[in-house]
Amino acid sequence: MASEPHSFQVGRVKVTAPEAVTEKVAESVAAVVGQVFGGRPGAQGRARKAPSADRLSADRIVEVAVDQMRERGYDAVTMRSIAKELGTGPASLYAHVANRAELDQLVVGWVCGQWQVPDPDPEHWDDQLRDCLKDMLAIYRANPGVARCTLGMIPLQPGLLVTVERLIALLKAGDVPDQYCAWFTDVSALYVASVAVEEDIWRERHRGQDADESATGEHLDEDAAIDQVRQVFESLPAEHFPLLRSMAATMTTGSADERFGFGVDLLVGGLKALSER
Amino acid sequence: MASEPHSFQVGRVKVTAPEAVTEKVAESVAAVVGQVFGGRPGAQGRARKAPSADRLSADRIVEVAVDQMRERGYDAVTMRSIAKELGTGPASLYAHVANRAELDQLVVGWVCGQWQVPDPDPEHWDDQLRDCLKDMLAIYRANPGVARCTLGMIPLQPGLLVTVERLIALLKAGDVPDQYCAWFTDVSALYVASVAVEEDIWRERHRGQDADESATGEHLDEDAAIDQVRQVFESLPAEHFPLLRSMAATMTTGSADERFGFGVDLLVGGLKALSER
DNA sequence: GTTCTACTCGAACACTGTTCGTTCGTCAAG
DNA sequence: CTTGACGAACGAACAGTGTTCGAGTAGAAC
Numbered sequence: 001m002a003s004e005p006h007s008f009q010v011g012r013v014k015v016t017a018p019e020a021v022t023e024k025v026a027e028s029v030a031a032v033v034g035q036v037f038g039g040r041p042g043a044q045g046r047a048r049k050a051p052s053a054d055r056l057s058a059d060r061i062v063e064v065a066v067d068q069m070r071e072r073g074y075d076a077v078t079m080r081s082i083a084k085e086l087g088t089g090p091a092s093l094y095a096h097v098a099n100r101a102e103l104d105q106l107v108v109g110w111v112c113g114q115w116q117v118p119d120p121d122p123e124h125w126d127d128q129l130r131d132c133l134k135d136m137l138a139i140y141r142a143n144p145g146v147a148r149c150t151l152g153m154i155p156l157q158p159g160l161l162v163t164v165e166r167l168i169a170l171l172k173a174g175d176v177p178d179q180y181c182a183w184f185t186d187v188s189a190l191y192v193a194s195v196a197v198e199e200d201i202w203r204e205r206h207r208g209q210d211a212d213e214s215a216t217g218e219h220l221d222e223d224a225a226i227d228q229v230r231q232v233f234e235s236l237p238a239e240h241f242p243l244l245r246s247m248a249a250t251m252t253t254g255s256a257d258e259r260f261g262f263g264v265d266l267l268v269g270g271l272k273a274l275s276e277r
Numbered sequence: 278m279a280s281e282p283h284s285f286q287v288g289r290v291k292v293t294a295p296e297a298v299t300e301k302v303a304e305s306v307a308a309v310v311g312q313v314f315g316g317r318p319g320a321q322g323r324a325r326k327a328p329s330a331d332r333l334s335a336d337r338i339v340e341v342a343v344d345q346m347r348e349r350g351y352d353a354v355t356m357r358s359i360a361k362e363l364g365t366g367p368a369s370l371y372a373h374v375a376n377r378a379e380l381d382q383l384v385v386g387w388v389c390g391q392w393q394v395p396d397p398d399p400e401h402w403d404d405q406l407r408d409c410l411k412d413m414l415a416i417y418r419a420n421p422g423v424a425r426c427t428l429g430m431i432p433l434q435p436g437l438l439v440t441v442e443r444l445i446a447l448l449k450a451g452d453v454p455d456q457y458c459a460w461f462t463d464v465s466a467l468y469v470a471s472v473a474v475e476e477d478i479w480r481e482r483h484r485g486q487d488a489d490e491s492a493t494g495e496h497l498d499e500d501a502a503i504d505q506v507r508q509v510f511e512s513l514p515a516e517h518f519p520l521l522r523s524m525a526a527t528m529t530t531g532s533a534d535e536r537f538g539f540g541v542d543l544l545v546g547g548l549k550a551l552s553e554r
Numbered sequence: 555g556t557t558c559t560a561c562t563c564g565a566a567c568a569c570t571g572t573t574c575g576t577t578c579g580t581c582a583a584g
Numbered sequence: 585c586t587t588g589a590c591g592a593a594c595g596a597a598c599a600g601t602g603t604t605c606g607a608g609t610a611g612a613a614c
Contacts, residue, residue: 056592079571091573092593100571151471152478156509161521168520180539182528187468187540194428194471201429232433243445244438251459262457263464270547333561356602366563368604373561377602 056086058096062106069107069145073204077145104149105157111146113159114139117166120173126268128170133192133264140196144203147196150189176275184271191267195260226252333363335373339383346384346422350481354422381426382434388423390436391416394443397450403545405447410469410541417473421480424473453552461548468544472537503529 064085068077079090079100086092097103115136118128140147164185171181233241233248244251254262341362345354356367356377363369374380392413395405417424441462448458510518510525521528531539 078569080569089594089596090571091595094572095592152475152482154506156506161513161518165518165521168524172520178524178527179530182524183531183536183539184543186536187543190471190475190540191464191468194467198429198467205429229431229433236438241438241442243449244442247445247455247459250455253456254460259460259463262460263467265551266461266464266547267543268547269550270543270545273546273550274542355600357600360563366565367602368564369562371603 056088056092056096058106060086061093061097061103062110065103065107066110066143066146070143073207074145074148074200075204105153107146108149108153109157109159111139111143112136112150112157112163115159115163117163117170120170122173125170125174126272129174130261130264130268132167132170133188133267134260136189136192137196137260140192141199144200147193147200150193151197171271174272174275176271180271180275184267188267191263195263199256333365333369333373335383337363338370338374338380339387342380342384343387343420343423347420350484351422351425351477352481382430384423385426385430386434386436388416388420389413389434389440392436392440394440394447397447399450402447402451403549406451406545407538407541409444409447410465410544411537413466413469414473414537417469418476421477424470424477427470428467428474448548451549451552453548457548457552461544465544468540472540476533 061082064082065077068081068085072081079093083090083093093103097106115132117132121128167185168181171184176184230248230252233244233251236245238245338359341359342354345358345362349358356370360367360370370380374383392409394409398405444462445458448461453461507525507529510521510528513522515522
């Protein structure tokens with residue numbers, strides 16, 4: 001699979017020859033079917049010949065990558081750190097993974113395969129939808145760093161296709177027009193991922209600070225940071241910033257969940273308003 | 278300003294001592310006032326003593342950074358490339374900019390200072406709001422790469438504060454409750470930035486491809502890529518993906534503007550629905 | 555004219571993703 | 585059982601990245 005230099009970027013739509021396209025499609029479909037029937041996400045179509053215990057594989061690499069992201073954050077995961085944990089050098093990874101980009105791709109597929117969309121209940125489709133988006137954020141939160149790989153990625157990863165299919169079923173249960181169904185999956189996925197990315201950047205920034213703070217003995221957590229933001233707002237000159245100043249407390253109110261919930265309400269509410277017209 | 282090792286991160290809320298906070302506030306406010314009265318965005322409070330033509334300055338560095346992002350994309354901008362264009366080495370930049378992160382911060386402030394929010398017209402506040410968001414995306418598009426710096430950034434940059442203040446005024450003209458005003462600025466800014474980031478990643482991926490294609494004589498533009506995505510959808514097994522397959526065309530319909538406009542309608546429509554309740 | 559401060563910048567450090575050429579293990583053919 | 589052969593593994597290196605150190609220097613202040 002890594003032998004063809006011009007078309008190995010699975011799902012990245014970088015394909016030069018038309019034959020390569022259909023080839024890619026077949027590969028994708030095969031992987032999808034495998035996924036549907038219980039195959040592990042990220043598994044390649046061709047079965048492993050000799051699954052010796054200490055043999056490298058794309059699966060093991062992805063697994064280690066996800067673990068390291070969870071434990072040490074996205075930025076700490078490098079080809080070398082993965083290789084080291086597998087007891088080898090970075091060059092060895094390139095036999096199973098074409099790229100750092102492809103590795104990120106596989107990581108997303110691995111994690112997002114966990115996303116479950118319920119069977120549609122036409123009575124409560126909107127609540128189901130809200131819960132779905134919240135679930136997805138929860139999965140991102142359970143696997144910090146993964147969200148950073150998602151931006152700019154077309155959801156052609158097998159696990160994601162299943163998800164999108166079910167999500168559309170949910171939307172159609174709410175009589176959402178086709179075009180809105182299509183676009184809404186895009187917008188909502190982007191929104192959830194963005195929130196996850198922002199939270200992750202915060203978390204990572206924090207991680208660095210905590211290391212500093214533990215030296216000085218001081219601890220500066222997220223609430224303290226928000227306090228400082230509020231102080232900035234409160235100290236703005238009232239003549240130029242009457243609103244920001246008076247709303248300093250309001251601006252900094254709300255937990256991450258509340259803020260995200262508001263965004264979800266905006267999207268779902270907007271969708272209902274648009275659909276019912 | 279770069280002399281205090283623990284508190285130089287302007288606007289990043291990384292401050293260890295309370296004195297540093299007020300110091301930071303004063304600095305921020307001064308910069309804001311300067312901005313309001315016609316100062317250039319990104320300009321430091323302290324006036325340059327000897328503005329010799331070939332002297333380095335944070336302004337010149339930011340200017341070069343923005344230009345290079347526009348011309349060559351975010352990834353191509355490095356401390357070395359900036360220094361080279363200024364006819365010096367990378368070390369010289371660190372006298373005026375603490376960090377690559379701070380440089381990104383300044384770049385955002387520089388560009389987002391261009392964002393204009395009109396005086397509120399209570400009759401058409403929602404249309405004004407929609408236009409505002411579209412304008413912001415337009416500015417991101419005019420300065421490719423800049424959006425990449427935005428994620429995870431608290432809008433304490435002077436230029437952004439002015440914008441947020443005026444945006445809230447616009448929302449209040451629509452009788453939006455305070456809490457919703459506050460959260461909406463967050464959500465909308467995040468959404469616009471995310472769309473810009475995604476577009477930018479696409480653009481950059483394209484740039485790389487174009488270099489490849491020009492060698493082979495083939496040209497693969499964005500439409501062709503979308504065609505391939507549609508082909509993938511169309512080739513999915515109908516028994517497992519009935520919806521995705523039948524909606525293959527719908528899924529890939531719509532220009533970037535249409536898709537973004539849909540997202541904006543979702544947000545604004547959702548806000549109106551929530552506020553009127 | 556001297557002092558002093560702030561800026562400049564060459565050289566280096568530690569790190570990144572990636573590639574090259576060689577070696578090694580394992581499996582199928584003879 | 586031997587012999588190829590071929591993909592996987594790997595040591596070493598390359599071209600980059602952000603960042604730091606410390607010596608040098610130009611300009612303003614006294």
